[in-house]
Every structure is written in C-alpha cells, then in structure tokens.
Amino acid sequence: MNTRIIYGLLLAILMVIAPHADHLPLWLSSLCAGVLLWRTYLNHNGSALPNRWLLMLVTLGSAGGIALEFHTLFGREVGVALLILLSTLKLMELRTLRDATALVYLACFIIITNFFYSQSIPTALYMLASLLVIVSSWVQINAPGIALKPRLRIAAILLLQAIPLTLVLFVLFPRVQGPLWGMPQDAYASSGLSDQMAPGSLSKLSLSDAVAFRVSYSTQAPGREQMYWRGPVLWDFDGRTWTQGRTLAPLPPQLTELDQAIDYSVTLEPHNRTWLFALDMPDKLSIPSQQTYDFQLVQKAPVRARLRYEARSHLSYHANLHETERNLKRALQLPAALNPRARQLAAQWRNAGGNDATVIQTALGYFNQQGFRYTLEPPLLGFHSVDDFLFTSRQGFCEHYASSFVFLMRAAGIPARVVTGYQGGEYNDFGNYYIVRQSDAHAWAEVWLKDRGWVRVDPTAAIAPSRVQRGLSAALPDNAALPFMARNPPQWLNNLRLNWDALANQWNQWVLGYNSERQFAFLTRLGMESITWQKIALNMLFALGIVISLFALFMLRHLLARQPDPVQLAWLRLCRKLARAGLPPRASHEGAQDYAARIGALRPDLSASIDDLAARYNALRYGNLADEPAQHEFIRRATALKVRRV
Amino acid sequence: MLNQLKNRFRTWLFRPKVEHGTVTLTQRRIFILPTRRGLGLAVVLVLMMLGDINYNLSLGYVLTFLLAMMAVMSMLHAFRNLAHLQIRAGRADAVFAGETARFVLHFHNPSKLPRYQLCLGDNAGHGVTFDAPALQDSTVTLPLPAPRRGWLQAGRLKLHTEFPLGLFHAWSYLHFDTRCLVYAKPLPSAPLPPGNAPEGTGKHSIAGDEDFAGLRNYVAGDAMPRISWKAFARGHGLQVKQFSTQVGEELWLDLADAPERDNEGKLARMTRWVLDAEAQELRYGLRLPGSELPPHGGTAQRDECLRRIALFDLPHAPDSLNAKDTGTSQ
Numbered sequence: 001m002n003t004r005i006i007y008g009l010l011l012a013i014l015m016v017i018a019p020h021a022d023h024l025p026l027w028l029s030s031l032c033a034g035v036l037l038w039r040t041y042l043n044h045n046g047s048a049l050p051n052r053w054l055l056m057l058v059t060l061g062s063a064g065g066i067a068l069e070f071h072t073l074f075g076r077e078v079g080v081a082l083l084i085l086l087s088t089l090k091l092m093e094l095r096t097l098r099d100a101t102a103l104v105y106l107a108c109f110i111i112i113t114n115f116f117y118s119q120s121i122p123t124a125l126y127m128l129a130s131l132l133v134i135v136s137s138w139v140q141i142n143a144p145g146i147a148l149k150p151r152l153r154i155a156a157i158l159l160l161q162a163i164p165l166t167l168v169l170f171v172l173f174p175r176v177q178g179p180l181w182g183m184p185q186d187a188y189a190s191s192g193l194s195d196q197m198a199p200g201s202l203s204k205l206s207l208s209d210a211v212a213f214r215v216s217y218s219t220q221a222p223g224r225e226q227m228y229w230r231g232p233v234l235w236d237f238d239g240r241t242w243t244q245g246r247t248l249a250p251l252p253p254q255l256t257e258l259d260q261a262i263d264y265s266v267t268l269e270p271h272n273r274t275w276l277f278a279l280d281m282p283d284k285l286s287i288p289s290q291q292t293y294d295f296q297l298v299q300k301a302p303v304r305a306r307l308r309y310e311a312r313s314h315l316s317y318h319a320n321l322h323e324t325e326r327n328l329k330r331a332l333q334l335p336a337a338l339n340p341r342a343r344q345l346a347a348q349w350r351n352a353g354g355n356d357a358t359v360i361q362t363a364l365g366y367f368n369q370q371g372f373r374y375t376l377e378p379p380l381l382g383f384h385s386v387d388d389f390l391f392t393s394r395q396g397f398c399e400h401y402a403s404s405f406v407f408l409m410r411a412a413g414i415p416a417r418v419v420t421g422y423q424g425g426e427y428n429d430f431g432n433y434y435i436v437r438q439s440d441a442h443a444w445a446e447v448w449l450k451d452r453g454w455v456r457v458d459p460t461a462a463i464a465p466s467r468v469q470r471g472l473s474a475a476l477p478d479n480a481a482l483p484f485m486a487r488n489p490p491q492w493l494n495n496l497r498l499n500w501d502a503l504a505n506q507w508n509q510w511v512l513g514y515n516s517e518r519q520f521a522f523l524t525r526l527g528m529e530s531i532t533w534q535k536i537a538l539n540m541l542f543a544l545g546i547v548i549s550l551f552a553l554f555m556l557r558h559l560l561a562r563q564p565d566p567v568q569l570a571w572l573r574l575c576r577k578l579a580r581a582g583l584p585p586r587a588s589h590e591g592a593q594d595y596a597a598r599i600g601a602l603r604p605d606l607s608a609s610i611d612d613l614a615a616r617y618n619a620l621r622y623g624n625l626a627d628e629p630a631q632h633e634f635i636r637r638a639t640a641l642k643v644r645r646v
Numbered sequence: 647m648l649n650q651l652k653n654r655f656r657t658w659l660f661r662p663k664v665e666h667g668t669v670t671l672t673q674r675r676i677f678i679l680p681t682r683r684g685l686g687l688a689v690v691l692v693l694m695m696l697g698d699i700n701y702n703l704s705l706g707y708v709l710t711f712l713l714a715m716m717a718v719m720s721m722l723h724a725f726r727n728l729a730h731l732q733i734r735a736g737r738a739d740a741v742f743a744g745e746t747a748r749f750v751l752h753f754h755n756p757s758k759l760p761r762y763q764l765c766l767g768d769n770a771g772h773g774v775t776f777d778a779p780a781l782q783d784s785t786v787t788l789p790l791p792a793p794r795r796g797w798l799q800a801g802r803l804k805l806h807t808e809f810p811l812g813l814f815h816a817w818s819y820l821h822f823d824t825r826c827l828v829y830a831k832p833l834p835s836a837p838l839p840p841g842n843a844p845e846g847t848g849k850h851s852i853a854g855d856e857d858f859a860g861l862r863n864y865v866a867g868d869a870m871p872r873i874s875w876k877a878f879a880r881g882h883g884l885q886v887k888q889f890s891t892q893v894g895e896e897l898w899l900d901l902a903d904a905p906e907r908d909n910e911g912k913l914a915r916m917t918r919w920v921l922d923a924e925a926q927e928l929r930y931g932l933r934l935p936g937s938e939l940p941p942h943g944g945t946a947q948r949d950e951c952l953r954r955i956a957l958f959d960l961p962h963a964p965d966s967l968n969a970k971d972t973g974t975s976q
Contacts, residue, residue: 101683101812105690108713112694112706119705127709135716135811142812143763145777150760154810158723162715169711178699305702512704552722559730559757 001094002144006043008137009103010036013091015130016110017084023117024081025069031062032088039091055092059085080113100141107134119512121504132159165547172540174533175516192271193420195232197443198241199385202420203376203397206472208438212422213268213277214505216433222262224424225468226315228280228444228456229436231421233294239335240385242403242418248293248327254453255281255295258316267508268307274299277421277436279313280456286310293327294417295319295454306508319454323415331415331448339386339407346411356414356449363408364462367401370394374464374475398467401459402443415448419456424471430495431502439472567620570635574613581643592617606643613638664823668734668754671805675818676728678721684813687717717813724816727761727807731778735800736785738826740952742917747792747826749800753784763809766820768801795830795913795956829952830910832917835869838926839903839919861885865925896941897923899951900933901958909959916955924948934958 014036021029042049062085063073070078087106094100111127136155140146192212194201213229236245262279276289276297285291287309289299334343349362371394378395381388386407389400396404402418409416423442425434444458461468467475489497510518520531528535571592578599579585586595596614600607616634620627669675680688691714698706736750755761755778766788767773778784792798806817861874864884877885899919904912916932923930924945931941932951939951 097812098683101686105687108690108709109694111709112697112703115703115705115709116701119703124705124708127705131709131712138812139810143809146762150762154723158716158719158810159712161719162712165715165718166708166711169715170708173707173711176699178702180696180700511708514704515702548718548722551719555722555726556729559726559759 001096001100002140003043003046005100005137005140005144006039006091006094008133008140009094009100010040010043010091012107012130012134012137013087013103013110015133016107016114017088019114019117019123019126020080020084020110024084025066027065028062028069028081028085032084035088035092049092049095052093055089059089062089076116080110080116083110083113097141101138104134104138104141121507124511128159132156135159161551165544168543168547169540170514171519171522172536172543174536174540175514175519177516192273192438193231193422193441195234195273196241196243197234197399197403197418197420199378199381199396199400199403202399202441202443203378205441206376206397206439210438211269211501212271212436212438212440213266214433214435214508215264215266215425216431217262217264219261219263221264221427221434222279222315224470225461227424227434228419228442228458229277229422229425229440230280230282230295230297230419231275231277232419233292233296233446234418234420235294235330236333237335237403237407239338239383242406245330249324251293251324253291253293253295254318254320254322255283255314256318256321256453257283257314258318259314261312261314263310263312265308265310267505267513268303268309270304270306272302272304274302276303276307276309278311280315280419280421281317281319282311282313284312293320306513308509308513318452320448321451321453323448323453328415328448331417332410332413334407334410339384341384341387342390342404342407343411345390346408349408350412356447359412359414360409360447360457363405363412364457364459367405367459367462372396372401372463374460374467376476398460399443401463402445405457405459406445409445409447417446419444419446423458423468426471426498428498428502428505430499431505433502433505435501567617567631567634570638571613571617574638574641577641577643581645583643592621606641609637609641613641664821666823668732669820669822671728671731671733671818673729676725676816677818678725678814678816681808681813681815684717687713687813691717717811720811721814723810724807724814726759727764727809728805728816728818730757731755731761731764731805733805733820735822735824738798738800738824740827740829740949740956741792742829743792743795743831745792746789747798747828749788749790749824749826751786751788751820751822753778753786755780755782755784757781761807761809764805764807766803766805768803790826792826792828795828796960797957798826798828800824800826827953827956829956830913830917832921833914834918836915836918836922837869838897838922838928839899861887868925869922897928897930898933898941899923899930901935902933913955913958917952920948920951920955 017032024032041047063082066078066081066085067073070081072078073082083106087103087110090099090103090106094103107130111130114123114127132152132155135158136151139151139154143151193205232244234242234244236243261283264279266277268276276285276299278285278297281295282291282297285297287299287307289297289309291297345366346359349359352362354362373395374397375395376397378389378397378400379393381393386404389396389404390408406416406418420441420443422436422440423444424440425436427434442460444456444460446454446456448454458468464475514522519536523531523536528539575586575595583599583602590598592614596610599610613634616630616637620631620634691710694706694710694713697703698710732754734752736752738747738749741747751766753764753776758780760780761778763775764778765773765775766786768788768790772788772790774786774788776784776786788800788803790798790800800822802819802821804817805820806815808815861877861882862885864873864886868886872886874885874887877883899916901912901916904915906912906915920930920932924943924947927943929941929943930947930951932939932954934954937954939947939954
C-alpha cells in the first residue's frame, strides 16, 4: 500500500478518535496514540508491518483490559471503546484495497459514536471536516496516483453536492421514533439537581454554567424574582441531609388559581432523572406526566434526551388548602436530640405570642439582622449542623438557609418543607427566551398556613435579595470562585455568548429536536395535507430525483461545453470590425477566402493584409491547429489590423 | 428458450458488433452497477440508520444521509469519468508467438475534466490502467499475450472505471476490428539450407559459409558455431563470423526442405531461416505449398515471408488485406 494513502488514513483515524480521547480510559487513549505514532514511524521508514501474532496478542490483551475496565463486553461505552481499538489496530495490518475500504467505513462509524456525547454545532462542523479528510483518502485509495489538489477538489465537490440532498432527506425522510431495541443508556449529562440536599450540594452545582433548560414565554414573562422553577420537594431530615422520603399518597393536588395563567415552553436538557421543571405553581403540561401531591412534575422514564414541553403556571394560588393530617404531621417531624439551641430559639419565638405569620417574619428578620453572610465557600459544620450554622459560622449558601429555616419552622410548630429547583434565568435578547443554568440552582422553603395552604418563603432573599433579583454573581463578592460566564463579562462578550446560545437553541429545536412530531408539524405548515409516511416518502423521492437530475444535467452539460477556439474568435472579431467600418458583413455561409476576395475588391488598400489573414486562418483552422506560435501570430495580426472608414 | 432470449437481450443491450474509426462513449454505451464495496457501504448505512433511530441521533441522521448521497453522486461521477471520451484503435506491430502483442489505442478527452483511473482490459483479465488528462490525446498500449501464430484479434475490450469512491463500476465495451499479426515462433537455431545458383544450373556445392568476410556483433538468434570464440577470448565481446555469399546467389526456403515431421515444427524452422537469411543479407525466396515468393532481400521481403509463414494453412486467414495487415482502417 502506497505510503501517501497510509498517511491519509492515519490522519482520518486520528481526526475521528480525537474527540473520544477524554471519555476513554486513559490507558486506551495512550495506547491508540502510541499505535498511531508507531504506524507513522513505520510508514516514514518504509519498514515492514509487525507480525500478525503480535497484533493478535495486543488486540486480545487490550480487549481484555476493556472488559476489566467496564466489567462487561456489551453495551454502548464498551462498543465505542472496542470500535476505536480495532480501527486503530487495523492500521497495522493494512494490506489490500479491502482493508483500506473497511477502515474508511469504520472511521465513519466512529464519527457516529461521537454523537452519543455531543451533537452541538461545533461537533457538526468538525464532522464535516473529518468527512472531507476521510473522503479525500477514500478517493486516493481508488486512484493512488492522484495529486492532493484534484483529490481534495473531488472530495469537496462530492461533499458539497451531498449537502442539499441531505437537507431534502433530513426534512422528508419519514422519521421513526426510537428506541428500537433495549434501553437507551444514560444521556451524557453534566451534573444536575439530585433528589437530596446536603450542605454543599447546591454550591457545588453553582460552579457549572451548563444549561439546565431554556424557556420561552408565550404570555408576558414574570419578573425575575418571581421565577422559581420547582423541582424535587424534600420532606425528611436526618440532621444533615434532606431527602424526598417515602412517596406520597397518589392524590391529585388542589390548586386554586388567583391570577392569570402564564404559558411558556420549556426545552429541558437531559439530566437522567424523572422530574421536570416548571414555574411555581404548575397547573398543566403538554406531555404525559404525573403531578404528585406536593406539586412535583414527574415522568415515568428518566429524561435521557432533550425534551420540549408546553406548560401553564399561576404565580398566585392557594395550594392544598385541605392538606392531609398525615402530611402535616410529616412536615413537623425533626430528628430527635439534635440542634437543641435552634429548637430553643424556635420555642422562644413561638412563646412570644403572635400567629404563624409573625413567627415567619421573626425568623426572616433574624437571618437579615444577625450578620449572616451569603457565600459559596461556607466553613464545615459539626454534628449539630443547624446550631453551628445559626449561632457560630453564620455563613452559608441557599441550602443552609433553606435547611435551617425549615428546621426552625418545624421546631416552632409550623408545617414546612424544602423545595429545590432553579431560580431566575438569563434573558436572551437575540432569541427572546430565558436560559436557566446549573448555576441558577436554588433551594427555598414552603410553609403551610391555615387559610393560605402552602406558601413559598425564600430565606436567601432575606440575606441576599440581589440573588433573586439579579442572579448569583450580583449576590456574591467579586472574588468568589464563580464560572467565568456567571460573572458579569464585558458587554461584547456577553452579546457574543447570547448570540451563540440563541443559535444553539435554534439548532436544538430544529435540527436535534426534529422528530416525527416536528416533521408532521413542519410539513403541515408547508401546506401538506393529510400526511402519511407514504406521502412523505413519495415527496422525498420526487425532490431527490429533481435535485439529482439537476446535478446530472449540469455535470454533463459542463462536460460537453465547447472550448472556444481562440483562432476562430479572432477571425469573428475581425469580421465584426470590418462590418463596423461600413464594409459588407460576412454571410454566415461564406468561407474566409471568398470573403477576403470580396473585401479586397471593395477596398484595394486592405486587400493584401486581408488575403494574408484569410490564408493564415484557413491554414490554422483546417491545417495544424496545434501550432501555437502560428496561432499567436494570426491572432496578433488580426487584432492589429486597422480598418479606417472610407 | 430463456437462454435464447437472454442472449438476444445481451446482444441488444451491449451491441457486440465490430466497429471502425473513432468511437465516442455516449450515454447509451455506458453501463453502471454497484460494486461489492458499494453493496458493503449500503449495509453499513443501514446499520448506521438503525443506530440513529435507536439512539435518536439527529446528527447521525445527517452523517448517514451525507454518506448515502455522496455514494449516489459518486455514481454520476463514475459515469462522467467515461462519458464523451473518444477512442480509436491504432497500430499493433507484429510479434512472434509467445511474445506480448501491444495493441495501441488513442484516447481523446475533449472536455476540461481530467479522467482518472481508467482501466482497459480484455475478458481474460489482462489490462492497463491510465489517466486521460483534460483536452489531450493519450496513447494507451494494451499488452495481450500472443500464444499462437496467425491473426490475434483484440476482441471485445472493456473500458471501466470505479473512480472516485469505488462504489460503482461503470463500463463500456469497445470492439474494434483491430488485430495483430503473430509470426510463428522461430527455432532457437537452425542451419540455413544450401543455396541455389541463380540460373538454376543445378545444385552448386559452394557452401557460402566458407569465405570468411569479417566479424559483426552478435544478435540474438545467431547460430552458436558461428560465434568467434577467439574474438571473445580477446575481450571483444560476442562476435559472429560473417561469410560472404557470392553475388547473385539465391536461397530458396522451402517447406519441403525442413526435416521436421509436423507443420508447426517446419514453420518454426522456416521462420528461423528467414531471420537468419535476412541477417546475412541474402537474397531468399519462399516456397510454401500453394504459394511462392520469388527471391529478394530486405525487410519488406522478410516481413512478407514471415507473414506467409504465419498465416500458412490457417482456416479463414484473410490474407488479401495487405493494407490492413497490422493495423485497422481509419
């Protein structure tokens, strides 16, 4: 096999496996890199390929390593690892045309596996670049002698011609909703909210500026301080960690709306959990889901792919005015013998007289006035964590405030629970939607009051009102270790970022989210009626046929287009020049000699030169056209001839 | 019945008739089918599609469609790689049996598009691969084995290409009336028969071999006994002793004089005689049953003798086409 072909294939394999480097085990990435380097070295030196037995040994050894690493030889991750291993080692036994072709097909397969991890716009562009490299190697395999430039040209032409056809197929290919077999594995999601809350869990999340979901309102958007995105509700406390506890009785929650509905759509990034997020308090959802008795929205299966749904919420409401005795009891439970000072404080407030509302106000006032600080890096807390926080450290993030507030309420005899979710969101001017990031993760409290039901109370707002009004970066000191983008970056950078996010949003909605449902909606909007998949398929074939015929027509016409003959062009220019000077034009059937004779008779002064030109023309046209100096001489003379009007 | 229909269909589709002059590969003459690698890609694409559906990979759909459409477009490119090429057959110089005949074909690419990786070959798998640059003539030599004396027909040749991706096999049949004359294979060495007197006064016993006339360089096929070993020992390389024949002496090469029993053996010896006689610049004539060539010298005489020997006693040997001996009509 030609060394240049090997270099091409090496580059192709390198390009397709490079994006996998960070999620493969380190030893496997290094092994692949080593094999690529080794092959490059062998190719450079023109040395022989290693023994088949050695290769077999390396292959079996590495496959065994993969089996140990993943504890199985089946499944998606293992499949990807094996595919990469085999294609890299295949480079070591590249002998025939068939081997090279198989390697090209393998490379295409590896590109697809990369989409398990990312399908963003840069990934798509990278795919096009890899494809260009692969196709140009592919052409070289089939035409070993071809130079780089024509090879790249052919590859680029193939790719460019395929793009409009792909667009047609993408829109019109009848979509089947997966999965076809097995359970799809977890989506490759960055961290998100969990179903429990311990000190530190949310502040850790705040360091990630990954997008949790995007929201676009179809009615007037509420103010930022109103945007509480409800997630898991936590009932049980063991002194340190809040958990959801046992499931509630499957009763429908009671919601009395007090104001206008707010309609919006949410595009949720996959987070491998069953819950969905909606504005406090959610009322209706467009997709099948269940609303628990504590107003959580839950799906049967975890969210493993980006999910889009419409939702309706109310900002003023009475929630569960008639709460069950059981739940109210549960909302008062506290771990025994923990945090005595906090219990004492709560009892003190309770005994001071006044109703539940007064106690709540006292508690919020306590947070506000006793020198509490809002920070991402609170000191560690001891055994009596709430006591430590309330009376010693007085530094904490939202989970500390929510946790201790609910503790105090329960101790004071007011039913309370912790709600986690997100708060706020960044408005994107360019796409008219809000971006909610992991750094917007938040925890707050809900208390049950007799005539109002469950009421949201956010103790964090009492310490750092700017957190709810303007976001995390506004609430934290400048030197806090926040992700770069959660701070306030310069205006132009921010605009660039928002533009990019708007583009990514469109990409998510229209390219990545294009499923059978979207396909139907889109085609209906285009004016197609009573859509069936047969109809879509027919339309697809028809459109493909048209585009391919157009390409074929263009390609073959281009092939047939006559090359203009410079000699003939010069002669025709000369004839036009004579005609412009008032001489009779040449008849279309008239030969050069005849025309020259006719002109010569009319204009004796031109006779000699025109005869000479006609003779040269005939000699060139009907004699030896390849004689280049004679051609140039004729063209020069024909152009130089001056014809004056008489 | 079915076979007959099949044959008629093939005859109609591939038009296996002999052609003259310049052939332009029009759309009607180019056929195209997927290769095994093309079918392999189809299987790969189906697998990819299943993965896309199962894991709901939108970009996977994009990649699968891109590959599929590149494959479809590569069909057009393969077709275009042959389209409108102009081909005419050139000369094929005579060779001896056992050598390789070289059929020359002239390809003209009238378009601005360079054509890559064209393969010209026969049914038996002999072939040549070449490129046809844009706006140029290229001369392609197709080597075919010539095992037997007589006319070697190029037969139906196949021009094919799998450029650019090897997924489609586009081909066209070329059946020119081009042929190559194959001389009988000469014996490695054989002494010339005794010469004849010009006037036909009976057998002369002068052995023209006896008057030493000088040395000349050895050429392949010279008889071993004539090599001057003395000259070789002196370091002058292989030299052959030349012996003069008397002016006007004529040599008749007669099939009947060849001692072999079978015709082919006799013809092999005759071929050797002709070559040696010409090498010694003799005047020689040829006598075959049913044809006689008067004595003469020179390459034209040699070629005519070799030709007659080559075509001797062959069925359907068209020997009246002097002008088309070794080439084709234009």
